[in-house]
Amino acid sequence: MKGHPLILSSQTIMKKLTLLAAMALATLCPAKDTKKILLLAGKPSHGSGEHEHNAGSLLLKKCLDESGLPIESSVIKNGAWPSPEQLAAADTVVIYCDGGGHHLVLQDDRIKQLAKEMKRGCGLVCLHYGVEIPKDNGGAELLGWMGGYFETNFSVNPHWTADFKSFPAHPISNGMKPYAMLDEWYFHMRFTEQGKLTNVLSAIAPEDTMSRPDGSHSGNPHVRKAVAEGLPQTVAWAFDRPDGGRGFGFTGGHFHKNWGDDNQRKVVLNAILWTAKAEVPAEGVSSKVTPEELAANLDPKGQQSNLSIKPLLPGATVNPAICAACKH
Numbered sequence: 001m002k003g004h005p006l007i008l009s010s011q012t013i014m015k016k017l018t019l020l021a022a023m024a025l026a027t028l029c030p031a032k033d034t035k036k037i038l039l040l041a042g043k044p045s046h047g048s049g050e051h052e053h054n055a056g057s058l059l060l061k062k063c064l065d066e067s068g069l070p071i072e073s074s075v076i077k078n079g080a081w082p083s084p085e086q087l088a089a090a091d092t093v094v095i096y097c098d099g100g101g102h103h104l105v106l107q108d109d110r111i112k113q114l115a116k117e118m119k120r121g122c123g124l125v126c127l128h129y130g131v132e133i134p135k136d137n138g139g140a141e142l143l144g145w146m147g148g149y150f151e152t153n154f155s156v157n158p159h160w161t162a163d164f165k166s167f168p169a170h171p172i173s174n175g176m177k178p179y180a181m182l183d184e185w186y187f188h189m190r191f192t193e194q195g196k197l198t199n200v201l202s203a204i205a206p207e208d209t210m211s212r213p214d215g216s217h218s219g220n221p222h223v224r225k226a227v228a229e230g231l232p233q234t235v236a237w238a239f240d241r242p243d244g245g246r247g248f249g250f251t252g253g254h255f256h257k258n259w260g261d262d263n264q265r266k267v268v269l270n271a272i273l274w275t276a277k278a279e280v281p282a283e284g285v286s287s288k289v290t291p292e293e294l295a296a297n298l299d300p301k302g303q304q305s306n307l308s309i310k311p312l313l314p315g316a317t318v319n320p321a322i323c324a325a326c327k328h
C-alpha cells in the first residue's frame with residue numbers, strides 16, 4: 001500500500017533539513033574540538049645538529065599532523081612572529097629558540113601580545129634555550145606562564161646523561177617508558193610558588209655536572225649543595241596556572257638527533273597536547289621518525305656544517321671544542 005505522497009514528501013524534507021542543519025553546524029564549528037598548535041622556531045645558531053629550531057619544530061609538526069588526533073599545527077620559522085590572528089587562534093604556543101637577552105619574545109611588544117593570549121588561557125611550551133630569559137626582562141612573565149625558567153646565577157647548563165626511571169601520575173606521562181639521554185639538560189630552575197607544578201622528568205645529576213667553576217650558567221653555591229645532597233633535579237615540568245592556563249618547560253633539545261628517540265618526542269608531544277587542553281591518548285602521542293626525516297630541514301650553518309649529526313650518534317661524546325664555544 002502506498003503512503004500519501006504529501007506525507008512522504010514532508011518526511012523527506014524533514015530528513016533533508018536535519019541533514020542540512022547538521023552540515024551547516026559542522027561547517028560553522030569545524031574547529032570547536034580541533035586544537036590549534038602554533039610552533040615558533042628561532043633563528044639558526046650553534047653547530048649543525050644543535051639548536052635546530054626550524055628542523056626540530058618541523059619534525060614535531062610532522063608528528064602532530066600524523067597522529068590522527070583532532071589538532072592543527074603550524075610553524076613560524078627563523079624567529080619570525082605570527083600575526084595577531086594566528087596568536088588569537090592558538091590553543092598553545094610552542095617556543096624553540098635561543099633565549100637569554102636575545103629571546104624572540106623580547107622583541108617589540110611581543111611579551112605584551114603573549115600576555116594577552118596567556119590571560120585567555122592559551123598554553124605555553126618552551127624548549128631548551130627558550131626556557132632562559134633575563135630575570136628583570138621577561139623572567140616574571142615566564143615564571144607566571146610556565147611555572148619556572150632558567151635564571152642565570154642560579155640555574156646551570158651542563159651536558160650529562162639523565163636517567164629517567166619513573167614518571168608522575170599525569171597525562172604527559174602517558175605511554176612513557178624509562179629512558180636515559182645525553183643532552184644539555186639545564187636544571188635547578190627557578191620555580192614559582194603559585195599554581196600547581198608537576199615534575200615530569202627528574203633525575204639525579206652526577207657530580208661531574210659541577211666540574212666547571214662558578215659562573216652565570218655553570219655553577220653557584222645553591223646548586224652545588226643540591227647536587228652534593230643527591231637531590232633529583234627537574235628538567236621538564238608541567239604547570240597549572242592559578243587562572244587555569246597551562247605551561248610546560250623542557251630543558252633538553254640541544255642535540256637534534258635526540259628527537260629520534262621515541263620517549264623524548266613523546267613527552268614533548270604529550271605536553272603540547274596537554275597545554276592545549278586536548279586529551280592525551282592513554283598510550284601517549286605515538287610517532288615515527290625515519291633517519292631521513294631526522295636529517296631534513298637542518299639549518300645551513302656554513303663553516304659549522306661539517307659538524308653533522310653523525311658525531312652525536314648514540315655512544316659518541318660531545319666535541320669539547322664546540323661546548324667551550326657555546327653557552328648553551
Ligand SMILES: [Zn+2]
Pocket residue numbers: 051128129184253254327328
Ligand atoms: Zn644548547
